[in-house]
Amino acid sequence: MAEIRLENVSKSFGSVSVIKDISLTVEAGELVVFLGPSGSGKSTLLRMIAGLETIDSGSLTIGDVRSETLSPGQRNVAMVFQNYALYPHMSVRDNMAFGLQNIGLPTAEIEARVLTAARMLEMEHLLSRKPAQLSGGQRQRVAIGRAIVKEPKAFLFDEPLSNLDAALRVRTRVELAQLHQRMKATMIYVTHDQTEAMTLADRIVVLNQCKIEQIGTPMEVYLKPASRFVAGFIGSPG
Ligand code: ADP
Ligand code: MG
Numbered sequence: 403m404a405e406i407r408l409e410n411v412s413k414s415f416g417s418v419s420v421i422k423d424i425s426l427t428v429e430a431g432e433l434v435v436f437l438g439p440s441g442s443g444k445s446t447l448l449r450m451i452a453g454l455e456t457i458d459s460g461s462l463t464i465g466d467v468r469s470e471t472l473s474p475g476q477r478n479v480a481m482v483f484q485n486y487a488l489y490p491h492m493s494v495r496d497n498m499a500f501g502l503q504n505i506g507l508p509t510a511e512i513e514a515r516v517l518t519a520a521r522m523l524e525m526e527h528l529l530s531r532k533p534a535q536l537s538g539g540q541r542q543r544v545a546i547g548r549a550i551v552k553e554p555k556a557f558l559f560d561e562p563l564s565n566l567d568a569a570l571r572v573r574t575r576v577e578l579a580q581l582h583q584r585m586k587a588t589m590i591y592v593t594h595d596q597t598e599a600m601t602l603a604d605r606i607v608v609l610n611q612c613k614i615e616q617i618g619t620p621m622e623v624y625l626k627p628a629s630r631f632v633a634g635f636i637g638s639p640g
Contacts, residue, residue: 411460438609
């Protein structure tokens with residue numbers, strides 16, 4: 403069953419149309435990449451799924467619930483931001499626990515989830531540090547950990563590696579792929595980077611000028627680009 407379904411979704415900011423009649427599904431356990439150049443509407447689309455932007459028309463279903471009117475907290479999806487958005491005055495442990503305290507989970511359950519996530523991300527030894535005492539890659543892992551502890555229906559990543567240097571970008575990308583395999587989690591991953599898309603995606607949604615150019619597996623979009631734009635952007639000879 404589709405975990406996330408968008409049907410004929412459109413949105414404008416003022417008189418500028420930024421999402422034009424988009425329909426797509428993300429299956430449970432699938433990693434779907436939204437790939438497109440800057441300004442193609444990737445972040446807006448992701449933020450609509452997260453509930454951080456409203457939808458002008460069309461429908462959004464998460465699980466089997468019509469979600470366009472639900473608040474971000476009611477959607478049970480977890481967004482991992484480009485700039486990490488960690489609380490500087492809180493320890494890693496408290497940064498990860500914060501969202502769970504808000505929804506009133508028992509302390510023992512919170513502590514157990516934080517420990518499980520920290521083990522998964524190999525950062526148990528960092529739990530009492532503050533964000534300023536972490537490297538960029540470690541901060542990114544805390545941001546991912548904060549999403550994991552929510553046990554969400556889906557993870558939403560917006561260019562999560564763009565602030566990391568090249569070597570760390572590759573390493574974190576591999577770790578994310580392993581995490582996806584281990585958790586069998588539903589993930590949407592936004593990037594403008596073709597290599598990230600080709601190596602991570604089960605399916606790629608290619609966006610250009612706020613419309614879908616093509617949806618397919620990495621091999622399909624590479625070998626059978628649906629348009630000149632896709633051919634040029636993916637960089638295949640066809
Ligand atoms: P991407 O993430 O692919 O770079 P965005 O979704 O951020 O693209 O933006 C798509 C278009 O929507 C861009 O033209 C951008 O300028 C515009 N846009 C995004 N957010 C806003 C906003 N809050 N107000 C007005 N225009 C916006
Ligand atoms: Mg963006």
